[in-house]
Amino acid sequence: xxxxxxxxxxxxxxxxxxxxxxxxxxxxxxxxxxxxxxxxxxxxxxxxxxxxxxxxxxxxxxxxxxxxxxxxxxxxxxxxxxxxxxxxxxxxxxxxxxxxxxxxxxxxxxxxxxxxxxxxxxxxxxxxxxxxxxxxxxxxxxxxxxxxxxxxxxxxxxxxxxxxxxxxxxxxxxxxxxxxxxxxxxxxxxxxxxxxxxxxxxxxxxxxxxxxxxxxxxxxxxxxxxxxxxxxxxxxxxxxxxxxxxxxxxxxxxxxxxxxxxxxxxxxxxxxxxxxxxxxxxxxxxxxxxxxxxxxxxxxxxxxxxxxxxxxxxxxxxxxxxxxxxxxxxxxxxxxxxxxxxxxxxxxxxxxxxxxxxxxxxxxxxxxxxxxxxxxxxxxxxxxxxxxxxxxxxx
Amino acid sequence: xxxxxxxxxxxxxxxxxxxxxxxxxxxxxxxxxxxxxxxxxxxxxxxxxxxxxxxxxxxxxxxxxxxxxxxxxxxxxxxxxxxxxxxxxxxxxxxxxxxxxxxxxxxxxxxxxxxxxxxxxxxxxxxxxxxxxxxxxxxxxxxxxxxxxxxxxxxxxxxxxxxxxxxxxxxxxxxxxxxxxxxxxxxxxxxxxxxxxxxxxxxxxxxxxxxxxxxxxxxxxxxxxxxxxxxxxxxxxxxxxxxxxxxxxxxxxxxxxxxxxxxxxxxxxxxxxxxxxxxxxxxxxxxxxxxxxxxxxxxxxxxxxxxxxxxxxxxxxxxxxxxxxxxxxxxxxxxxxxxxxxxxxxxxxxxxxxxxxxxxxxxxxxxxxxxxxxxxxxxxxxxxxxxxxxxxxxx
Numbered sequence: 001x002x003x004x005x006x007x008x009x010x011x012x013x014x015x016x017x018x019x020x021x022x023x024x025x026x027x028x029x030x031x032x033x034x035x036x037x038x039x040x041x042x043x044x045x046x047x048x049x050x051x052x053x054x055x056x057x058x059x060x061x062x063x064x065x066x067x068x069x070x071x072x073x074x075x076x077x078x079x080x081x082x083x084x085x086x087x088x089x090x091x092x093x094x095x096x097x098x099x100x101x102x103x104x105x106x107x108x109x110x111x112x113x114x115x116x117x118x119x120x121x122x123x124x125x126x127x128x129x130x131x132x133x134x135x136x137x138x139x140x141x142x143x144x145x146x147x148x149x150x151x152x153x154x155x156x157x158x159x160x161x162x163x164x165x166x167x168x169x170x171x172x173x174x175x176x177x178x179x180x181x182x183x184x185x186x187x188x189x190x191x192x193x194x195x196x197x198x199x200x201x202x203x204x205x206x207x208x209x210x211x212x213x214x215x216x217x218x219x220x221x222x223x224x225x226x227x228x229x230x231x232x233x234x235x236x237x238x239x240x241x242x243x244x245x246x247x248x249x250x251x252x253x254x255x256x257x258x259x260x261x262x263x264x265x266x267x268x269x270x271x272x273x274x275x276x277x278x279x280x281x282x283x284x285x286x287x288x289x290x291x292x293x294x295x296x297x298x299x300x301x302x303x304x305x306x307x308x309x310x311x312x313x314x315x316x317x318x319x320x321x322x323x324x325x326x327x328x329x330x331x332x333x334x335x336x337x338x339x340x341x342x343x344x345x346x347x348x349x350x351x352x353x354x355x356x357x358x359x360x361x362x363x364x365x366x367x368x369x370x371x372x373x374x375x376x377x378x379x380x381x382x383x384x385x386x387x388x389x390x391x392x393x394x395x
Numbered sequence: 396x397x398x399x400x401x402x403x404x405x406x407x408x409x410x411x412x413x414x415x416x417x418x419x420x421x422x423x424x425x426x427x428x429x430x431x432x433x434x435x436x437x438x439x440x441x442x443x444x445x446x447x448x449x450x451x452x453x454x455x456x457x458x459x460x461x462x463x464x465x466x467x468x469x470x471x472x473x474x475x476x477x478x479x480x481x482x483x484x485x486x487x488x489x490x491x492x493x494x495x496x497x498x499x500x501x502x503x504x505x506x507x508x509x510x511x512x513x514x515x516x517x518x519x520x521x522x523x524x525x526x527x528x529x530x531x532x533x534x535x536x537x538x539x540x541x542x543x544x545x546x547x548x549x550x551x552x553x554x555x556x557x558x559x560x561x562x563x564x565x566x567x568x569x570x571x572x573x574x575x576x577x578x579x580x581x582x583x584x585x586x587x588x589x590x591x592x593x594x595x596x597x598x599x600x601x602x603x604x605x606x607x608x609x610x611x612x613x614x615x616x617x618x619x620x621x622x623x624x625x626x627x628x629x630x631x632x633x634x635x636x637x638x639x640x641x642x643x644x645x646x647x648x649x650x651x652x653x654x655x656x657x658x659x660x661x662x663x664x665x666x667x668x669x670x671x672x673x674x675x676x677x678x679x680x681x682x683x684x685x686x687x688x689x690x691x692x693x694x695x696x697x698x699x700x701x702x703x704x705x706x707x708x709x710x711x712x713x714x715x716x717x718x719x720x721x722x723x724x725x726x727x728x729x730x731x732x733x734x735x736x737x738x739x740x741x742x743x744x745x746x747x748x749x750x751x752x753x754x755x756x757x758x759x760x761x762x763x764x765x766x767x768x769x770x771x772x773x774x775x776x777x778x779x780x781x782x783x784x785x786x787x788x789x790x
Contacts, residue, residue, distance in 0.1 A: 034657070035657035036657075130659070133657070134657040134658060134659075191647065192647070193638065193641070193642065194638075194641040194642050194644075194645040194646055194647065194663075194665045195633065195636075195638045195641045195642075197647070197663050197665050197666065198629075198633045198641065198665050198666075198669055199630075199633060201629070201661075201663075201665070201666045201669055201670075202626060202629045202630045202633065202669065204659060205625070205626050205629060205669075205670070205673070206601060206604075206626045208659075209601075209604075209605065209622035209623060209625070209626055210604065211606060227604035228604060230600070230604070231597060231600050231601045231604055231626065234593075234596070234597045234600060235594075235597045235630050238590065238593045238594060238597065241590075243588065243589075243590045243725075246588070246589040246590045246593065247588065247589050247590075249589075250589045251589055252586060252587070252589065252592070252696060260694055262429070262430035262431075262528070262529035263529060264525070264529075264599060264603075264686060264690065266596075267693075268589075268592050268596075268693065270589045270592050270593050270596070271592065271593075271596045274593055274596055274597065274600075275596075275600070278600070291659060295659065298662075298663065299655055301647060330638075330725075
């Protein structure tokens with residue numbers, strides 16, 4: 001049994017009744033998770049943009065990052081902000097919604113309408129909390145594949161995403177090579193590094209150290225570990241930027257004052273900025289989801305599923321790849337992307353690789369970086385020609 | 396009134412009755428702080444090694460880092476571990492205690508016997524907590540200068556230290572140029588960067604988010620913000636290492652297991668290691684001291700006191716300098732040390748500069764890095780000759 005329904009905008013409960021279309025997968029369609037659990041029922045909240053063509057050959061799946069969601073190119077129902085990838089997706093954009101049918105679904109384990117730890121467990125009538133099974137990047141991709149099938153699409157023209165989204169792109173290409181015509185992994189890696197695991201562990205410990213976390217059962221207890229989650233977000237946020245960008249944007253500038261206050265106030269602009277990042281994040285994100293999604297990233301090691309040889313993950317692939325990295329990204333470095341590209345070369349794949357010079361750090365994939373826009377446009381247009389998709393109408 | 400006394404080893408109260416000699420400065424010797432407060436009375440806990448020569452020309456002042464203390468070259472009274480710089484200081488070491496009289500004092504604001512937020516405020520009979528005035532690197536150096544005078548020493552043969560200790564070295568050379576014959580700043584900078592301020596702010600917010608912090612008054616309330624301080628330490632600890640070192644030491648190795656547990660246990664060795672770092676730190680460190688000392692580092696901007704021109708801080712100096720940086724230190728980079736060296740050059744100072752190739756990150760200054768040992772030995776020996784100090788006895 002599969003039902004699709006859209007609910008009205010209810011920011012208070014985006015978790016169970018999101019303001020996005022939802023695909024519900026009943027007992028006949030369980031999600032087989034890597035941990036051995038069969039999750040059922042479950043639902044996937046998603047957004048689409050543009051129109052699926054008659055041949056169903058123009059679908060682009062966008063995969064979101066750790067703290068992203070399905071609201072790629074529309075106003076966010078909770079924050080009221082623009083979609084997180086409007087530089088990339090929309091009419092006339094590189095992933096042109098007048099040409100392509102763009103899908104983005106909230107990942108399994110998240111909190112914007114797809115089943116996750118904040119969702120009600122039908123067996124108990126209470127949120128799953130940390131009784132929710134631990135999920136992996138492969139589980140996210142399995143769920144997306146079920147959604148894509150549900151939408152009647154056999155092959156995706158492109159799978160694209162940055163960071164955790166890029167991990168999903170690589171997993172898609174490995175798990176479903178015949179369903180991915182082209183793949184655009186950005187600012188990502190085939191495995192999570194020790195340093196990245198370390199930063200995630202700090203974030204998880206910050207959440208778990210908050211007594212309002214209540215061993216994960218905060219929702220049932222009417223509380224929220226907001227302080228712990230804000231600290232986790234602040235630490236993570238530093239890693240998304242680069243030292244040169246922090247220096248350029250903030251340096252040692254004082255916040256609305258001429259001299260230090262000799263106190264623990266936010267004297268420096270960077271302090272004030274980080275506190276704001278922490279505060280605003282907790283308004284839209286579930287703390288347990290943060291634990292689950294960071295864990296999924298930590299567990300990601302694509303080569304491990306192929307005897308430790310990454311090239312085997314892509315053996316025989318006919319997918320066209322374009323890997324993108326940023327010079328100042330110290331979370332997912334060019335060296336990590338180069339390792340992916342080498343494996344693709346070893347597998348005989350069609351692959352191009354672009355390292356973009358920028359001081360904007362890991363967050364560059366979300367920003368209006370002209371070389372990223374141009375690279376994506378070039379790659380998508382060439383792939384569309386190869387796929388026999390009509391060129392965009394002349395202006 | 397100045398008294399010097401040593402108390403027996405009492406690990407439970409190293410704060411007020413440390414197992415180190417203590418110099419007590421009474422109402423006639425207040426410490427004039429940058430914030431405008433005159434701190435009185437106050438005490439400084441310190442260790443010495445070796446013997447002061449008759450000319451009092453062989454004294455070396457060692458300045459400790461954020462979480463260091465005066466126990467440079469003896470077993471630590473709380474942890475039972477060896478001194479934190481035994482690679483560098485001791486008989487036959489580069490700073491040879493058979494040749495030099497080595498002094499290290501706990502900084503003002505810390506918690507191992509020098510007056511800080513955990514000390515009893517004589518005005519209230521309770522710990523100062525956050526009523527303690529905010530201190531600066533210059534305040535730390537002012538207090539050290541009072542100790543050095545108290546010990547009857549006019550000129551220091553050398554002032555040496557890494558990280559926050561290196562900031563004190565630079566401040567000593569600027570504030571008391573005639574009292575510093577040679578200076579060895581290691582892995583440090585003349586100002587704290589935006590990224591470093593950001594990481595410190597995360598640590599402070601982690602402490603303050605812990606309800607056991609109780610607006611700073613935890614000691615009077617019989618509690619301690621151990622979880623928050625542990626998170627702060629974990630985040631900071633990552634920044635002391637380098638990505639290559641983390642990769643080499645931990646990579647994605649699992650901790651005492653063959654497969655992931657699909658849980659939030661410490662599956663990875665790096666997680667287990669970080670949790671240990673957090674736990675062990677809180678046993679020996681006061682949370683409020685962590686707030687004060689990180690703040691002092693954030694406020695450090697030596698050039699700001701000299702019209703923004705760093706070279707002016709060293710105008711006319713006759714001190715011999717040796718600046719040391721490490722290739723993989725991303726907290727205090729070679730570029731930061733180079734800026735110090737350029738300023739010293741512009742001031743016409745005698746300065747040498749060594750960038751040491753290592754993957755050990757910021758922590759390299761504490762470790763047995765052969766090039767660091769050799770550099771220090773060479774610099775100290777040459778300075779000793781220039782100072783007319785006898786060569787070490789032949790073996």
